Amino acid sequence: MRTSPLTSVRWSSVLQQALVLALVAALFYWLIQNASANLSALGIASGFDFLDQRAGYAISFSLIDYTPDDTYLRAYWVGLLNTLLVSVLSIALATLLGVILGVLRVSDNWLLNRMSYLAVEFLRNVPLIVHLIWWYGLMLAMPRVRDAIDVFGVGFLSNRGLTVPWASQGGLVGWALLWSLLGIILGGWLMSRYRTRLPWKGFGPPLWPALLVGAVLLPLLVYAVSDAQWQWELPEAKGFGFRGGITLTPELMALWMALSFYSASYIAEIVRGAIQSVPRGQYEASRALGFSETRTMFQLIVPQAIYPMIPQVTSTYLNIIKNSSLGVVVGYMELVSATGGTTLNQTGQAIECIALVMATYCVFSLVTSLLMNFYNHRIGLRTH
Structure with missing residues (x-):
């Protein structure tokens, strides 16, 4: 005897979670509408x-x-x-x-x-x-x-x-960190793919060298093909502060x-x-x-x-x-x-x-x- 999909445990769980999610969404909607109405009554603008x-x-x-x-x-x-x-x-x-x-x-x-x-x-x-x-x-x-x-x-x-020392163009530091993060992700993904192709799946060379190479190599490649000029500024004492x-x-x-x-x-x-x-x-x-x-x-x-x-x-x-x-x-x-x-x-x-x-x-x-x-x-x- 086949049971109806609507009476299965899986569908029952999904329906219960959907109902709870709908109730939470309705509650938040009511709170937002109520707060907006009260602010308007007090003459306070709302929004970003x-x-x-x-x-x-x-x-x-x-x-x-x-x-x-x-x-x-x-x-x-x-x-x-x-x-x-x-x-x-x-x-x-x-x-x-x-x-x-x-x-x-x-x-x-x-x-x-x-x-x-x-x-x-x-x-x-x-x-x-x-x-x-x-x-x-x-x-x-x-x-x-x-x-x-x-x-x-x-x-x-x-x-x-x-x-401490800092780049003469501070914005380059943010881009360098971004490309380092992308290099870490790329290096980890490539090493993971390589390890899964080995006969002993899941084992092989450690992961951290690939992460380190990606974090360093990708920013250097981007810097080499771009026209950015990276120069370090060393701090020196001048008067009552540092330059x-x-x-x-x-x-x-x-x-x-x-x-x-x-x-x-x-x-x-x-x-x-x-x-x-x-x-x-x-x-x-x-x-x-x-x-x-x-x-x-x-x-x-x-x-x-x-x-x-x-x-x-x-x-x-x-x-x-x-x-x-x-x-x-x-x-x-x-x-x-x-x-x-x-x-x-x-x-x-x-x-x-x-x-x-x-x-x-x-x-x-x-x-x-x-x-x-x-x-x-x-x-x-x-x-x-």
Whole structure:
């Protein structure tokens, strides 16, 4: 006896989800219509037309050219890029520090084990905002410009921030990063296709060399065929400031360091737990084969521990992106400070500004989750 497709479990699930989606859409439509009617009754204009108006406020640090005469939309892009910058820098440094601390937490060296334990317990039990204020005070306590700390002869660290070399045409940096990202995607795709054609499917040369070659080679090829002129500007002290290069402001440095060290403590515990989840027989087998402790850890144990790390590390990365909004505490003009703060106060478009900020953070989180889930799928164990 054949059952009707409409009575099958699959169709029933689809219909239920469609009904819930329709109810949610109807609810949002009612909320938007109700808010629009109330705003009209109060004489408050709604919509995003205000983004084309003159912003009229300054932003101390921006990756793209910006002046107070630019529009609110331009200020939004500056805040978005500032949020993206501090998030990427914090994720990179937090991952590096977290892996180091996590590996030391399982070290047989008693001193290193205890020191990493104390560091992790201290960092994760102090509120993030306290980390932020402490780092900001430390940056302001740095020497003046004339007594700035020389950083390997190419940069300067002072109470104005960290000044490092930068391209004479700042816009080229953005294009270089874009082509590097495309090169990483292309290199990974080509290597994946090559590995699937091998007799031992799924195995073969490691993936990271192809990613590195793509990230470097594609930007160089584009630069070679274009008429762009890339020149580095080395910073030099002039009067009460620096000429040339780019200065990472104390606000940016404080937020970067606070997010990195605070999040590194959580990543360290994730790494420790994942390493300890690897069966002890793996250690015994490596010792029987004569492997050193370092080789055992980084060539046998850590590769097996990466898979259970990914979901928890993804959550930490998402927290870093969302916690970047604390830049408002020290005056770092990221997305919340710019669009969700100054723009909102000047225009009175609270619903639009907050909706724009929420949508942007949602996109950041979804893209991060997508990339991490893709990586998790690529390294996952195959049962077929």
